Amino acid sequence: MSNTTFSKILPAVNKSASGINEQSGMRYIPFNKPFLTGNETIYIQQAVQSGKISGDGMFTKKCHEFFEQKFGFKKCLLTTSCTDALEMAALLIDIKEGDEVILPSYTFVSTANAFVLRGAKLVFADSSKENPNFDVHSIEPLINAKTKAIVPVHYAGIACDMDPIMQLAKKYNLFVIEDAAQAVDSYYNGKPLGSIGHLAAFSFHETKNVISGEGGMLAINDERFIERAEIIREKGTNRSQFFRGEVDKYGWVDIGSSFLPSDIIAAFLFAQLENLDTIQAKRKLLWQTYRDELAPLNNKLGFPFIPQYASNNAHMFYIVCNSLEERTALIRLLKEHNILSVFHYLSLHKSEFYKDKHDGRELVNSDHYTDCLLRLPMYFELEIADVKRICSLIKKFYE
Numbered sequence: 001m002s003n004t005t006f007s008k009i010l011p012a013v014n015k016s017a018s019g020i021n022e023q024s025g026m027r028y029i030p031f032n033k034p035f036l037t038g039n040e041t042i043y044i045q046q047a048v049q050s051g052k053i054s055g056d057g058m059f060t061k062k063c064h065e066f067f068e069q070k071f072g073f074k075k076c077l078l079t080t081s082c083t084d085a086l087e088m089a090a091l092l093i094d095i096k097e098g099d100e101v102i103l104p105s106y107t108f109v110s111t112a113n114a115f116v117l118r119g120a121k122l123v124f125a126d127s128s129k130e131n132p133n134f135d136v137h138s139i140e141p142l143i144n145a146k147t148k149a150i151v152p153v154h155y156a157g158i159a160c161d162m163d164p165i166m167q168l169a170k171k172y173n174l175f176v177i178e179d180a181a182q183a184v185d186s187y188y189n190g191k192p193l194g195s196i197g198h199l200a201a202f203s204f205h206e207t208k209n210v211i212s213g214e215g216g217m218l219a220i221n222d223e224r225f226i227e228r229a230e231i232i233r234e235k236g237t238n239r240s241q242f243f244r245g246e247v248d249k250y251g252w253v254d255i256g257s258s259f260l261p262s263d264i265i266a267a268f269l270f271a272q273l274e275n276l277d278t279i280q281a282k283r284k285l286l287w288q289t290y291r292d293e294l295a296p297l298n299n300k301l302g303f304p305f306i307p308q309y310a311s312n313n314a315h316m317f318y319i320v321c322n323s324l325e326e327r328t329a330l331i332r333l334l335k336e337h338n339i340l341s342v343f344h345y346l347s348l349h350k351s352e353f354y355k356d357k358h359d360g361r362e363l364v365n366s367d368h369y370t371d372c373l374l375r376l377p378m379y380f381e382l383e384i385a386d387v388k389r390i391c392s393l394i395k396k397f398y399e
């Protein structure tokens with residue numbers, strides 16, 4: 001698909017946002033830029049005119065139906081964030097004081113907070129050498145009688161090796177919660193990510209492939225959690241059942257919180273979902289351009305590794321430098337040329353909050369990504385010429 005084709009759905013509001021730095025004369029390339037398809041404000045107006053802009057309005061239902069029909073999730077519930085979806089998952093599996101949860105150290109703090117808030121002990125696993133995902137071979141030795149859940153994080157939208165994880169869950173009677181924050185429209189052996197574990201959490205933060213500014217979703221694949229998930233999401237009440245006519249009154253029946261987003265947020269998201277295929281095609285074109293342009297550096301840098309069982313949803317393009325000092329120098333060079341690149345997670349097992357609670361194991365791959373991984377600009381309106389300019393600077397840096 002050509003850039004001309006993609007440009008047909010770019011509204012004027014987006015085109016005016018890019019610019020030239022007046023002092024340097026160079027085009028500024030941000031790390032991320034939210035993309036509008038053109039229908040967001042139209043749908044928001046429709047939501048307002050409907051007379052209901054609180055949670056579970058008509059656009060929330062449209063979003064639920066989209067995900068359930070396209071990806072086969074048994075039940076979807078929009079939330080105000082992926083963080084909230086993870087916290088709902090922790091509530092649903094009844095995490096309690098003393099339970100243990102296995103998760104990667106190289107992840108966002110929300111993955112950990114959801115379980116710490118319920119009193120769980122975090123048991124961090126290392127990343128693999130090939131990519132920042134779980135080293136699945138390191139998981140089983142961490143399982144004991146207190147283990148309650150495994151939380152694979154599909155980093156950069158690239159699938160963790162889910163079959164061995166699900167086999168371990170079955171063997172030891174554990175729950176699997178997929179942190180699929182970055183994994184919309186990505187697959188494992190043909191199965192949509194988020195459809196494999198008992199529960200899954202997605203993000204629609206402005207840096208994701210499809211966005212609503214802030215926002216998330218809980219995908220429920222185990223039917224025993226569906227009824228309680230609705231209750232937890234509605235502040236611990238059976239309000240959803242009441243509005244469907246399943247009970248004659250509603251009241252407080254469980255613990256919960258206000259996890260559901262405004263229908264205005266859902267209206268924005270639905271406009272994005274209608275254009276998912278176009279958005280994905282452009283992002284994949286940009287991703288492949290990065291990979292092709294940087295191919296001469298194959299022996300000097302690390303690049304995203306996509307196993308045979310995984311697809312690529314082009315959520316991000318990253319490189320892995322050889323040292324912290326090298327990465328810092330490259331960030332500085334790109335910044336001098338009006339290009340914003342960013343590093344990513346800091347190993348949670350070394351965080352100020354949790355380092356004294358960690359069991360002391362060295363997680364060398366997680367620490368390597370902490371020091372060396374660099375994310376390059378990736379957003380719908382990024383131009384092929386921009387990608388080539390970025391890659392040219394990186395190649396000159398390594399010459």
